Amino acid sequence: MSKSLQAIRGMNDTLPEQTPLWRYLESKVSRLLDNYGYKQIRMPIVEFTELFKRSIGEVTDIVEKEMYTFEDRNGDSLTLRPEGTAACVRAVLEHGLTGGGQVQKLWYIGPMFRHERPQKGRYRQFHQIGVEVFNLDGPDIDAELIVLTWRLWGELGIRDAVKLELNSLGTSEARARYRAALVEYLSSRLGELDEDSQRRLKSNPLRVLDTKNADTQAVLVDAPKMVDYLDEESRVHFEGLKARLDTAGIPYTINPKLVRGLDYYSKTVFEWVTDKLGAQGTVCAGGRYDGLVEQMGGKPTSGVGFAMGIERLILMLETLEQIPEEIARQVDVYLCAFGEAAELAALALSERVRDQLPNLRLQINAGAGSFKSQFKKADKSGALYALILGDDELAQQVVGVKPLRGQGEQQTIAWDALAEHLATCIVQG
Numbered sequence: 001m002s003k004s005l006q007a008i009r010g011m012n013d014t015l016p017e018q019t020p021l022w023r024y025l026e027s028k029v030s031r032l033l034d035n036y037g038y039k040q041i042r043m044p045i046v047e048f049t050e051l052f053k054r055s056i057g058e059v060t061d062i063v064e065k066e067m068y069t070f071e072d073r074n075g076d077s078l079t080l081r082p083e084g085t086a087a088c089v090r091a092v093l094e095h096g097l098t099g100g101g102q103v104q105k106l107w108y109i110g111p112m113f114r115h116e117r118p119q120k121g122r123y124r125q126f127h128q129i130g131v132e133v134f135n136l137d138g139p140d141i142d143a144e145l146i147v148l149t150w151r152l153w154g155e156l157g158i159r160d161a162v163k164l165e166l167n168s169l170g171t172s173e174a175r176a177r178y179r180a181a182l183v184e185y186l187s188s189r190l191g192e193l194d195e196d197s198q199r200r201l202k203s204n205p206l207r208v209l210d211t212k213n214a215d216t217q218a219v220l221v222d223a224p225k226m227v228d229y230l231d232e233e234s235r236v237h238f239e240g241l242k243a244r245l246d247t248a249g250i251p252y253t254i255n256p257k258l259v260r261g262l263d264y265y266s267k268t269v270f271e272w273v274t275d276k277l278g279a280q281g282t283v284c285a286g287g288r289y290d291g292l293v294e295q296m297g298g299k300p301t302s303g304v305g306f307a308m309g310i311e312r313l314i315l316m317l318e319t320l321e322q323i324p325e326e327i328a329r330q331v332d333v334y335l336c337a338f339g340e341a342a343e344l345a346a347l348a349l350s351e352r353v354r355d356q357l358p359n360l361r362l363q364i365n366a367g368a369g370s371f372k373s374q375f376k377k378a379d380k381s382g383a384l385y386a387l388i389l390g391d392d393e394l395a396q397q398v399v400g401v402k403p404l405r406g407q408g409e410q411q412t413i414a415w416d417a418l419a420e421h422l423a424t425c426i427v428q429g
């Protein structure tokens with residue numbers, strides 16, 4: 001027997017009962033970003049592999065192990081984007097959007113692809129909403145990014161369940177000095193490090209800091225601290241950010257081990273983490289990448305941004321039961337018509353009501369059916385009211401309006417008055 005076709009592991013369908021919550025989240029975020037003056041940009045899902053190698057870094061987990069890379073029919077090496085920052089920088093440069101020091105405040109949404117081991121909150125195709133800002137180099141914009149996410153958590157009802165972790169990685173020179181000190185220290189205790197950290201010590205020593213291995217963590221207690229190696233400019237920048245967060249009343253903790261898994265960061269890095277999702281607790285993460293544009297062939301241009309994982313935020317909304325009631329209901333009114341003549345009239349009537357109430361969610365029964373079966377469908381749809389149109393109603397140009405969720409008695413309403421009547425009894429979504 002042939003094997004039945006299935007979706008690829010770690011790449012999920014979003015089923016009709018789940019999409020309302022996705023759309024709710026997406027519309028909340030996009031409205032918030034509009035209100036703060038950010039503009040949407042849309043980039044392709046596939047880019048030249050070289051783009052990600054050059055920006056994310058050759059010796060990162062993403063580039064070394066997780067990319068979906070293939071050769072296309074021209075022999076070019078292409079990759080499904082594992083994140084959005086690289087492509088956004090590429091697009092901005094290609095179209096000269098940051099030329100002459102122009103400020104850009106951009107956001108994007110879409111699927112990203114990483115060949116990670118799938119588990120709750122970690123998938124191979126996942127979705128991010130990301131924000132990138134160019135040509136603003138002060139801590140005020142770092143603070144704005146954090147403030148707007150804080151507002152979002154408030155609007156979504158998940159603020160109490162997330163915590164902000166902050167760190168500064170300094171300029172690349174400061175980081176190089178710190179890296180040298182860290183390598184010297186860790187090399188002196190090489191035998192006590194786990195195997196993976198020994199490997200990382202050679203390829204990407206800062207990543208040893210976020211090891212999960214308890215023995216290596218114990219060695220790290222006495223390791224040199226990044227904050228002691230920060231250059232003056234980065235230190236002042238970090239102080240400026242902290243002062244703004246204090247003024248805005250946003251709680252945070254400094255996590256000196258926060259280094260991020262992508263190589264392009266400098267100065268500020270941050271993560272919003274939760275303990276509600278098990279192992280995959282980072283719901284939103286980002287930071288500054290002041291050297292990246294230049295490294296990609298552009299003029300020196302500062303950059304800062306973040307991305308949030310949509311699947312993880314959806315899991316948060318579900319876990320914390322922060323699903324607004326109006327999105328659970330998809331239908332306001334369900335129109336049942338009995339007999340051919342009534343069906344014809346129902347179509348015209350429903351279109352008239354739609355003209356008058358463009359936001360009304362009106363579903364018209366399709367496929368005919370007995371009184372009982374149409375009522376069953378009306379009830380199952382979740383509608384607040386069933387409209388009933390049979391031969392008698394047709395003759396008198398009226399409809400029966402029957403409450404389905406216990407809001408009073410059935411009423412008879414003239415066609416001409418129907419829209420007005422529905423407007424008074426339904427709060428439209």
Ligand code: HAM
Pocket residue numbers: 082083084085114116121122123124125126127128130131132261262282283284285286287288304305306307308309310311312
């Ligand atoms: P990232 O930390 O790799 O950063 O990913 C950002 C967020 O995407 C994570 O915090 C998480 O919520 C979500 N995410 C990442 N991988 C997965 C996965 N396999 N399954 C589900 N969700 C996932 C970046 O991608 C940077 N581009 C962020 C940035 C923008 N930095 C500056 N600008």
